[in-house]
Amino acid sequence: MDAQYIPAYKPDSTEHHIADVEYWHKGNLFKHLEVSLTAGTTGIGIDLAAPLSQYVQIRLGYDYMPRIKKKLKFEVYGDGTAPVKRDDKGNRVETAFDKITAYYYEVTGREIPNEVTLAGKATMSNLKLLVDVYPIKYNKNLHFTAGLYWGPKEFGRLEQTSDSKQALTDIVAYNKAYREAGHDDRIADYGLLSIGMGNYSHNFQQGVAKRLLNANYQMEPTDDGRVEVSLTSSAIKGYLGLGYGGRLIPKRNDWKISAELGAMIWGGTPSQTTHDGTDLSKDVKDYPCKAIKVVKALKVYPVLSVRVAKTLF
Secondary structure, three states, X not given: OOXXXXXXXXXXXXXXXXXXXXXXXXXXXXXXXXXXXXXXXXXXXXXXXXXXXXOEEEEEEEEEOOOOEEEEEEEEEEOOEOOOEEOOOXXXXXXXXXHHHHHHHHHHOOOOOOEEEEEEEEOOEEEEEEEEEOOOOOOXXXXXXXXXXXXXXXXXXXXXXXXXXXXXXXXXXXXXXXXXXXXXOHHHHOOOEEEEEEEEOHHHHHOOOHHHOOOEEEEOOOOOOOOEEEEEXXXXXXXXXXXXXXXXXXXXXXXXXXXXXXXXXXXXXXXXXXXXXXXXXXXXXXXXXXXXXXXXXXXXXXXXXXXXXXXXX
């Protein structure tokens, strides 16, 4: 007589305990399979699961994060200083940015805005190998999970948008004119235009030439008007989690639902590397953008997911 299949985490506590014992004998491993769909902070995914023993289940799957963009505003600095400055009475004070933009308007007839829009998006995708452990005998609701995620090192990106294309092109054009200006030219003392990303950290300043010891990190667009910040971590990430599940449909053990809370372990502070090679997480401080601060502070990535599973056989 064939052994009866008892799902890996059925909600009943004792109803089928005799069948459980009969089922989990040597030779029945991997003879049962379930497929599931997941959704959460690692994206949307699919996985296959099979029992290893009465208390252990193994899962193999894939998660993909939809490429949803979030627009962020960054100030355009003139000569390493903010574009807007006020005195103690609240009156506007002329800045290097004001001088630069006034000059550029006279020459080209175009205005350079004091901020540009960049778009942040997640690029995360991972294969996952997870092991679920059910510590309570005859109760397959609570489970602990451990395993590995593996995927591209880049999990996010910050880049220019179509809205900022003209502004970035004008910044490049002005900077080229500034570098080519003679000592007697009007703009010789105006300085460069850059995108405000923060100040150089003390450790970074100690390792560069004195001419770079300006407190402000001046990030310029590339010659073709691009701005990029790549967010990266280790390709292989450890994972630990805690979950709870039960029947999705009453009186049916073949449909299950569970929720899980855990942490993906980056393997260190994530890097945020710009197109000029500067790591914002390591080389820069005093960030004007909260998103950059948050990424730097995340030593682990929080995982919250919901899983709906169907037993195939």
